[in-house]
Amino acid sequence: MTTTTTTTKPVASREAFGNALEALGREFPHLVVLDADLSKSTMSMKFAKAYPARFLEMGIQEANMLGTAAGLALCGKIPFCCSFACFISGRFDQIKMSVAYSGAAVRIIGTHAGVGIGEDGYSQQGLEDLGLMRSLPGMLVLQPGDDVETEQMIRVLMTHRSPAYVRLTRQKLPRVHRDGYRFEPGKLDVLARHGTDALLLCTGGTVGPAVDAAARLAQGGGPRVTVGNVHTIKPIDADGIAALARECKRVITVEDHNVVGGMGSAVVEALAERHLVPVKRLGVQDVFGESGTPEELYRRHHLDAEGIADDVRDWLTRR
Amino acid sequence: MTTPTVADITQRKPPAWSLPPLDTPGSRAIPVDTLRRFADECRLDIVEMLCRAGSGHPGGSFSAINLTTTLFLDEMRHRPHEPRWPERDRLVLSKGHAVPSLYAPLAQLGYLRRDELWTLRRLGSRLQGHPANMLCPGIEASTGSLGQGLSVAQGMALAGLMDGKGKDPAFRVYCITGDGELQEGQVWEAAMSAPRHKVHNLTVIMDCNGGQIDGLVKDVLDLEPLADKWKAFNWHVLTIDGHDFVQFRAALQAARAETTRPTAIIARTTKGHGASLFEKDLVGWHGKTPTRDEANQVIAEILGRLG
Numbered sequence: 276m277t278t279t280t281t282t283t284k285p286v287a288s289r290e291a292f293g294n295a296l297e298a299l300g301r302e303f304p305h306l307v308v309l310d311a312d313l314s315k316s317t318m319s320m321k322f323a324k325a326y327p328a329r330f331l332e333m334g335i336q337e338a339n340m341l342g343t344a345a346g347l348a349l350c351g352k353i354p355f356c357c358s359f360a361c362f363i364s365g366r367f368d369q370i371k372m373s374v375a376y377s378g379a380a381v382r383i384i385g386t387h388a389g390v391g392i393g394e395d396g397y398s399q400q401g402l403e404d405l406g407l408m409r410s411l412p413g414m415l416v417l418q419p420g421d422d423v424e425t426e427q428m429i430r431v432l433m434t435h436r437s438p439a440y441v442r443l444t445r446q447k448l449p450r451v452h453r454d455g456y457r458f459e460p461g462k463l464d465v466l467a468r469h470g471t472d473a474l475l476l477c478t479g480g481t482v483g484p485a486v487d488a489a490a491r492l493a494q495g496g497g498p499r500v501t502v503g504n505v506h507t508i509k510p511i512d513a514d515g516i517a518a519l520a521r522e523c524k525r526v527i528t529v530e531d532h533n534v535v536g537g538m539g540s541a542v543v544e545a546l547a548e549r550h551l552v553p554v555k556r557l558g559v560q561d562v563f564g565e566s567g568t569p570e571e572l573y574r575r576h577h578l579d580a581e582g583i584a585d586d587v588r589d590w591l592t593r594r
Numbered sequence: 595m596t597t598p599t600v601a602d603i604t605q606r607k608p609p610a611w612s613l614p615p616l617d618t619p620g621s622r623a624i625p626v627d628t629l630r631r632f633a634d635e636c637r638l639d640i641v642e643m644l645c646r647a648g649s650g651h652p653g654g655s656f657s658a659i660n661l662t663t664t665l666f667l668d669e670m671r672h673r674p675h676e677p678r679w680p681e682r683d684r685l686v687l688s689k690g691h692a693v694p695s696l697y698a699p700l701a702q703l704g705y706l707r708r709d710e711l712w713t714l715r716r717l718g719s720r721l722q723g724h725p726a727n728m729l730c731p732g733i734e735a736s737t738g739s740l741g742q743g744l745s746v747a748q749g750m751a752l753a754g755l756m757d758g759k760g761k762d763p764a765f766r767v768y769c770i771t772g773d774g775e776l777q778e779g780q781v782w783e784a785a786m787s788a789p790r791h792k793v794h795n796l797t798v799i800m801d802c803n804g805g806q807i808d809g810l811v812k813d814v815l816d817l818e819p820l821a822d823k824w825k826a827f828n829w830h831v832l833t834i835d836g837h838d839f840v841q842f843r844a845a846l847q848a849a850r851a852e853t854t855r856p857t858a859i860i861a862r863t864t865k866g867h868g869a870s871l872f873e874k875d876l877v878g879w880h881g882k883t884p885t886r887d888e889a890n891q892v893i894a895e896i897l898g899r900l901g
C-alpha cells in the first residue's frame with residue numbers, strides 16, 4: 276500500500292477549502308461564511324461571490340467575528356469563520372467562552388499555517404494555534420494533508436454539531452491520496468509502509484515532504500519507516516498510534532508548528548499513557564519564525580524531504 | 595441597629611403569577627404593579643441565594659432585575675415549558691456575573707425549580723457562578739468574560755433575520771451589558787458591526803449603574819458622552835431611567851418599531867437598587883455577599899415593600 280506523492284498539480288489546502296465551500300453552498304442552505312478582510316487569501320471569496328447573501332464581511336474584527344459566528348451557530352446556522360491561523364487563534368478567549376463553552380458549532384478556519392507562508396515572517400505565521408485549540412474541551416482539531424482530504428473534511432464538518440478548528444496552508448501541497456480515499460475523522464491515516472524501523476507521523480504541510488523522505492530513505496538502504504498522516508489532532512487516534520508504535524519501537528513526528536503544544540505533543544501525551552517508546556519531535560523548535568522563502572524556511576527547520584530524511588536517519592542511528 | 599428576624603425565605607411560597615401567554619409578541623401590558631412585585635420577589639431570592647452561596651455579585655444583580663423582569667414578562671416571546679422553542683426571543687446576559695438576575699426570574703417562571711436556586715455555585719449545580727448555556731435551561735450563551743455578549747447576540751439576531759420573512763425577523767435578540775463592561779474593546783467592534791449588518795432586531799441594554807470593581811465608572815475610565823458614542827456608530831439610541839418599568843417598556847416598543855437600525859438603550863440605574871444596604875456602598879457591594887444578618891435586613895426591607 277505504498278503511496279508516493281502523485282503527479283497531479285499541487286493545490287494549497289486553503290484553495291481546496293474555498294472550492295469545497297462553494298460546492299456545498301447549494302446543498303446546505305444554512306451554511307454561512309464569515310471573514311475578516313482576508314477572503315481573498317482564505318479563499319472564502321469563492322463562496323462570497325456565489326452566495327453573497329450568506330457571506331458576512333466582518334471587517335478586521337476577529338473577536339467580533341467569532342462571537343457573531345457563535346450566535347449564528349446557536350440559532351441553527353452552519354457558520355465557517357475564516358482568517359489566518361495566527362489572528363483567529365489569537366482571539367483565544369472568544370473561542371474559549373463564546374464558542375467552546377457555549378457549545379456553539381462554529382467551524383473555525385485558520386489558514387496560512389506555520390513557516391510555510393514564507394516572507395511575511397513571524398507575525399503572520401500561526402505556530403501556536405494547535406496547542407491553543409487542543410486545550411479546549413470538545414474542540415475537534417483537524418489539519419488536512421492535501422486537497423482531496425481537505426474537501427472531504429469540509430463536507431464532514433457540514434453535519435458535525437460541535438466546535439471545530441481546521442488548519443490550512445498557504446503553500447501548495449502535493450496530492451498524497453488516491454482517488455477513492457475516505458477521510459475518517461479521528462483515525463490515523465497510514466500513507467506508506469516501507470518497514471517498521473520507525474513510525475513517522477506528519478500533518479498538514481509536512482505530509483508531502485514526509486512521504487517523500489520515507490521513500491528516499493527506503494531507496495537509499497534504510498531505515499524503512501511507516502508513514503502516518505495525523506489529520507485529526509484532537510481527538511488523537513491514541514490507540515491507532517500506540518499500536519503502530521508497538522510495532523515500530525520508535526516514533527518521529529514532524530510538523531510546521533511549534534513542537535510545544537502541537538501534533539507531536541499530542542502524540543507524546545497519548546503514548547505516555549499507553550505504550551511509551553522514544554519519540555523525536557521535529558518541527559519549529561520553540562523559536563520565533565522569520566522571513567524567507569517557504570522553501571528556505573522548510574529547509575532551515577528541516578521540514579523538507581531532505582531535512583526530514585536526514586533527521587530520521589541521524590536520530591535512529593544515534594540511538 | 596438590631597437586625598429584624600425574618601422567616602426563612604426559602605419556605606415562602608411565591609405568588610401564583612397570573613400571566614398571559616408569554617409566546618405572543620410584546621408588549622403584553624403587564625400591570626406595573628405586577629412587574630414591581632415580580633422584581634422584588636426575585637430580589638428576595640437573589641439575596642437569599644447569594645447569602646447561602648457565600649460568594650457572588652449582589653449590586654449588579656439588583657440593578658438589572660427590573661430590566662430582566664420586564665424583558666421576561668412584558669417583552670420577550672418565550673415558552674418556559676419549552677426553553678428551546680426555535681422561535682423564541684433570546685436574551686444574552688453579557689455581564690455574566692449578574693446571572694442571579696436571570697436565575698431568579700427563570701425560577702419564578704418555571705424554567706427551574708425554585709429550590710434549585712439554593713444550589714447556586716455549589717459543586718454539581720446547573721447554576722454556575724456565571725452563565726453556562728450548556729447546563730442551564732433559559733441561558734442562551736456562556737458569558738463571564740466581559741465584552742463578548744453583544745457579538746454573540748448580533749450573530750443570533752442575524753440568524754433571526756435570515757430565517758425571517760422580509761423585514762419581519764423570526765425572533766428578536768436582547769443583550770444586557772454593564773457600564774464598566776463598555777470599556778472592553780470588543781463591545782465597540784460589535785457597536786461598529788451591527789448597524790453595518792442592519793440587525794434591527796437587536797437591542798442592547800446598558801445597565802449603567804455607575805459602579806465597577808475598582809471604583810466608580812466615571813473615575814476608573816469614563817464613558818461619557820455615552821449616547822453620542824452610540825449615535826456616532828449609527829445606532830438608534832434611547833436613554834431611560836432603568837428602574838422605571840414604563841420608560842423601559844416604551845423604549846423596547848420603540849426598538850421594535852425600528853426597521854433598519856439596532857437599538858441601544860442606556861438604562862441609568864443604581865447599583866444595588868432596591869436594597870438600601872447595597873445602595874449605600876455601591877462599589878463595595880459589587881462582589882461581596884451579605885452575612886445572614888445583612889441578608890435578613892435586606893429581606894425585611896423588601897418584604898415591607900411587598901406588604
Ligand SMILES: Cc1ncc(C[n+]2csc(CCOP(=O)(O)OP(=O)(O)O)c2C)c(N)n1
Nearest residue numbers: 654691738739740772773774775805806807
Ligand atoms: C474580561 C473580564 N475582565 C475582568 C473581569 C472581572 N470583572 C467582573 S465584574 C467586573 C466589573 C464589571 O463592571 P460593570 O460592567 O459595570 O458591571 P456591574 O457594575 O453591573 O456589576 C470585572 C472587572 C471579567 N469578568 N471579565
